[in-house]
Amino acid sequence: xxxxxxxxxxxxxxxxxxxxxxxTGMVGLILPSLFDAFMTDVMSSAEKALKEKGYFMAVTxxxxxxxxxxxxxxxxxxxxxxxGLLIMSPLPDNSFILELKKKSIPLVLLxxxxxxxxxPTVTVDNFYGGYEATKCLIHSGAKKIAHxxxxxxxxxxxxxxxxxxxxxxxxxxxxxxxxLVNGDxxxxxxxxxxxxxxxxxxxxxxxxxxxxxxxxxxxxxxxEAGIPVPQRLSVIGYDNHPFTALFHPSVSTVKQPxxxxxxxxxxxxxxxxxxxxxxxxxxxxxPAILLRDTTR
Amino acid sequence: xxxxxxxxxxxxxxxxxxxxxxxTGMVGLILPSLFDAFMTDVMSSAEKALKEKGYFMAVTxxxxxxxxxxxxxxxxxxxxxxxGLLIMSPLPDNSFILELKKKSIPLVLLxxxxxxxxxPTVTVDNFYGGYEATKCLIHSGAKKIAHxxxxxxxxxxxxxxxxxxxxxxxxxxxxxxxxLVNGDxxxxxxxxxxxxxxxxxxxxxxxxxxxxxxxxxxxxxxxEAGIPVPQRLSVIGYDNHPFTALFHPSVSTVKQPxxxxxxxxxxxxxxxxxxxxxxxxxxxxxPAILLRDTTR
DNA sequence: CTGAAAGCGCTTACAG
DNA sequence: CTGAAAGCGCTTACAG
Numbered sequence: 001x002x003x004x005x006x007x008x009x010x011x012x013x014x015x016x017x018x019x020x021x022x023x024t025g026m027v028g029l030i031l032p033s034l035f036d037a038f039m040t041d042v043m044s045s046a047e048k049a050l051k052e053k054g055y056f057m058a059v060t061x062x063x064x065x066x067x068x069x070x071x072x073x074x075x076x077x078x079x080x081x082x083x084g085l086l087i088m089s090p091l092p093d094n095s096f097i098l099e100l101k102k103k104s105i106p107l108v109l110l111x112x113x114x115x116x117x118x119x120p121t122v123t124v125d126n127f128y129g130g131y132e133a134t135k136c137l138i139h140s141g142a143k144k145i146a147h148x149x150x151x152x153x154x155x156x157x158x159x160x161x162x163x164x165x166x167x168x169x170x171x172x173x174x175x176x177x178x179x180l181v182n183g184d185x186x187x188x189x190x191x192x193x194x195x196x197x198x199x200x201x202x203x204x205x206x207x208x209x210x211x212x213x214x215x216x217x218x219x220x221x222x223x224e225a226g227i228p229v230p231q232r233l234s235v236i237g238y239d240n241h242p243f244t245a246l247f248h249p250s251v252s253t254v255k256q257p258x259x260x261x262x263x264x265x266x267x268x269x270x271x272x273x274x275x276x277x278x279x280x281x282x283x284x285x286x287p288a289i290l291l292r293d294t295t296r
Numbered sequence: 297x298x299x300x301x302x303x304x305x306x307x308x309x310x311x312x313x314x315x316x317x318x319x320t321g322m323v324g325l326i327l328p329s330l331f332d333a334f335m336t337d338v339m340s341s342a343e344k345a346l347k348e349k350g351y352f353m354a355v356t357x358x359x360x361x362x363x364x365x366x367x368x369x370x371x372x373x374x375x376x377x378x379x380g381l382l383i384m385s386p387l388p389d390n391s392f393i394l395e396l397k398k399k400s401i402p403l404v405l406l407x408x409x410x411x412x413x414x415x416p417t418v419t420v421d422n423f424y425g426g427y428e429a430t431k432c433l434i435h436s437g438a439k440k441i442a443h444x445x446x447x448x449x450x451x452x453x454x455x456x457x458x459x460x461x462x463x464x465x466x467x468x469x470x471x472x473x474x475x476l477v478n479g480d481x482x483x484x485x486x487x488x489x490x491x492x493x494x495x496x497x498x499x500x501x502x503x504x505x506x507x508x509x510x511x512x513x514x515x516x517x518x519x520e521a522g523i524p525v526p527q528r529l530s531v532i533g534y535d536n537h538p539f540t541a542l543f544h545p546s547v548s549t550v551k552q553p554x555x556x557x558x559x560x561x562x563x564x565x566x567x568x569x570x571x572x573x574x575x576x577x578x579x580x581x582x583p584a585i586l587l588r589d590t591t592r
Numbered sequence: 593c594t595g596a597a598a599g600c601g602c603t604t605a606c607a608g
Numbered sequence: 609c610t611g612a613a614a615g616c617g618c619t620t621a622c623a624g
Contacts, residue, residue, distance in 0.1 A: 020601080311617080
């Protein structure tokens with residue numbers, strides 16, 4: 001009989017097994033975009049970790065509340081197609097999450113706390129990252145330090161900005177209004193902001209960019225204008241985008257433990273699924289400052 | 297009764313429905329890496345198209361034959377968890393595919409033909425892309441044209457190189473051995489190759505890079521060495537990486553119809569699943585040459 | 593047109 | 609320890 005099984009290379013029917021056992025063998029990942037380097041890192045790490053445990057990963061994007069609602073809609077409900085969900089999308093509206101909670105679907109939030117929801121979370125200490133990045137800029141002697149933030153719908157972005165402001169405050173420094181810019185995690189926004197500074201003659205000494213895309217844009221504008229980096233302008237980004245280490249000058253950045261976030265998020269979720277962990281608790285990972293050639 | 301359904305926001309059990317109907321409502325995507333801009337574009341487009349049709353997407357990476365075998369292994373078989381599979385990973389070894397074929401699992405190959413397998417494919421005309429990119433370089437007056445290829449396990453890379461060689465041949469030109477470099481789709485390889493040319497005093501007039509990562513590396517090395525682009529060195533990449541349009545100078549490239557590949561691949565696969573299309577046939581998409589500031 | 597029954601292909605608790 | 613039966617929660621073909 002076993003020989004025959006090998007012979008016909010029989011595979012047990014997954015749907016029947018799922019129905020009988022109540023486990024799908026799939027884990028869902030909901031994230032805002034497939035184009036962001038950090039998110040892709042986390043996704044890749046999660047995929048690897050899941051594969052090692054014999055799980056498959058269902059990926060779906062949702063960047064807004066309506067997108068999430070749609071995933072909760074009748075004939076497109078992701079909840080019971082998976083054993084649990086890793087959620088990286090910002091949750092301005094919680095009704096989708098509440099529905100999942102009500103159905104007791106195991107959930108882990110990635111890169112955001114959402115304190116009111118009492119859900120297990122895996123985050124990076126963005127306040128610390130923003131604070132330390134700014135401190136390095138201050139210690140290198142910069143007097144006029146600027147910050148270009150990411151989109152404020154991301155908790156991570158808001159906290160980096162808070163860390164930046166606190167570092168300045170602690171060191172008795174101020175930031176000019178024109179040097180505190182609400183950006184959006186794009187190269188374009190870094191470029192345009194720097195051009196604006198250049199045009200108005202208010203280029204700062206140093207910039208803390210809320211992600212590496214922004215930093216690339218700042219560096220591009222500086223290079224085009226012949227501004228020496230890091231002598232005249234220091235730049236530090238965030239994420240450790242693969243290109244930061246490869247370009248010349250290499251770009252200083254704050255490395256997020258993306259690999260760890262994906263792996264730990266998976267471990268935690270699988271423990272919850274297997275009733276080996278509680279459905280609460282915060283895990284905060286530390287980022288690492290990587291000083292390279294765009295800072296003094 | 298219907299009111300009660302709304303009330304308790306009931307969702308039918310997916311596993312039971314799958315078992316009864318024989319449809320999972322999931323489509324699998326197998327790709328070599330989550331870090332490549334083109335692949336991410338295709339994935340994103342496929343995800344969007346699938347979502348519109350009420351399907352979810354299971355993503356799994358496999359870059360080598362053993363990886364694929366693993367997906368065919370007993371307790372990790374992806375075949376019956378999905379209604380069909382979109383396969384972007386190179387298939388040097390076909391046994392995994394043969395197994396899927398034997399089980400009649402709908403399959404669409406993306407970005408590769410694999411003629412011997414008689415499977416429906418959606419590809420881009422890479423020979424044409426390589427030929428046209430090179431022709432543009434020739435027409436701009438370049439005499440010494442170099443090429444840095446991607447990894448030869450990719451059919452797409454091999455065909456771009458073939459297009460490059462044919463364009464030279466057709467125009468009665470030759471390529472020096474040192475200017476035909478086997479690379480690997482990385483910034484590092486573009487950078488190192490260009491440095492090597494510089495160090496040996498054999499910098500070409502123009503480079504056709506098999507992807508934009510390589511082109512970024514070439515441009516970075518040229519900038520560092522003070523080589524004027526495009527006056528002394530023209531560069532054209534491949535993929536239309538988001539950064540190519542944003543950096544200064546903007547990077548000439550060959551735009552792959554990634555969005556179309558993802559969307560069309562999904563449409564075709566769903567038609568096969570719904571018995572509305574045959575399990576054969578080639579669809580070849582045309583790339584578009586985007587001449588920007590790194591070519592004359 | 594409605595409603596009860598069989599069947600999808602497993603797993604697991606239970607009888608032998 | 610082995611094997612037959614019940615059950616997982618739907619869908620669909622069929623009887624009424």
